[in-house]
Amino acid sequence: MMTLYGLPGACSMAVHIILEHLGLDYALVLADRDKLMEPEHLAVNPMGQAPSLITEDGLLTESVAILLHIDEKYGQGRVSPPPGSWQRALMMQYLLFMASQEHPAFGLWLRPFRWHDDETAQAELKESARKRFALCLSRLDGRLEGRDWLVGDGMTLADSLAFVHACWGLRIDPPTTEYANLWRFAERMAALPAVTRVMEQEGIGLDAEQ
Numbered sequence: 001m002m003t004l005y006g007l008p009g010a011c012s013m014a015v016h017i018i019l020e021h022l023g024l025d026y027a028l029v030l031a032d033r034d035k036l037m038e039p040e041h042l043a044v045n046p047m048g049q050a051p052s053l054i055t056e057d058g059l060l061t062e063s064v065a066i067l068l069h070i071d072e073k074y075g076q077g078r079v080s081p082p083p084g085s086w087q088r089a090l091m092m093q094y095l096l097f098m099a100s101q102e103h104p105a106f107g108l109w110l111r112p113f114r115w116h117d118d119e120t121a122q123a124e125l126k127e128s129a130r131k132r133f134a135l136c137l138s139r140l141d142g143r144l145e146g147r148d149w150l151v152g153d154g155m156t157l158a159d160s161l162a163f164v165h166a167c168w169g170l171r172i173d174p175p176t177t178e179y180a181n182l183w184r185f186a187e188r189m190a191a192l193p194a195v196t197r198v199m200e201q202e203g204i205g206l207d208a209e210q
């Protein structure tokens with residue numbers, strides 16, 4: 001059985017959604033935020049973060065790598081377009097866009113003190129990150145114009161991560177509710193049975209905090 005180490009409402013929730021949606025056998029460990037840098041947690045995530053997945057083959061970190069591994073091993077095409085298809089290339093594009101651009105912008109907005117000691121510099125970084133995150137949400141919002149899902153005609157790995165980021169966006173100005181397409185998407189996702197269960201298990205609402 002796989003074990004997912006996560007934090008409530010964090011990027012690990014995207015993995016949790018996919019495990020639950022695929023009906024896989026897994027255990028969930030919600031880590032204590034105050035103990036992420038303690039040896040016990042560093043043993044499962046050397047960066048003191050989430051997610052980590054313990055599998056029969058070993059320990060895997062990095063949310064996108066985990067999502068892809070679960071999909072390739074158990075997905076049977078249920079949460080991704082076929083390898084080699086254009087739709088899969090687009091799914092990868094959105095996954096990597098969110099992981100490499102949107103997520104760091106949110107992280108900088110949330111914790112500017114990790115990047116600078118000076119409080120004035122922190123305030124400037126936070127504002128720059130807010131604008132950058134808004135630009136990222138606008139891109140997703142534009143993509144969702146006239147679409148139910150980021151790619152194809154059903155939920156994919158990219159949608160699970162976009163939903164988590166949409167939840168984060170509720171805390172930032174402008175909030176996700178002001179991006180009409182992205183907000184409709186978030187409500188659609190939250191109504192999926194697997195997503196509803198995950199949100200209950202993690203204690204997350206659509207006014208969630210990471």
Ligand SMILES: N[C@@H](CCC(=O)N[C@@H](CS)C(=O)NCC(=O)O)C(=O)O
Pocket residue numbers: 007010011012036048049050051061062063064099107
């Ligand atoms: N690139 C990593 C980023 C992991 C990451 O930033 N995780 C956040 C939650 S979304 C975390 O653990 N934050 C707590 C912290 O950094 O103290 C991934 O995608 O897995």
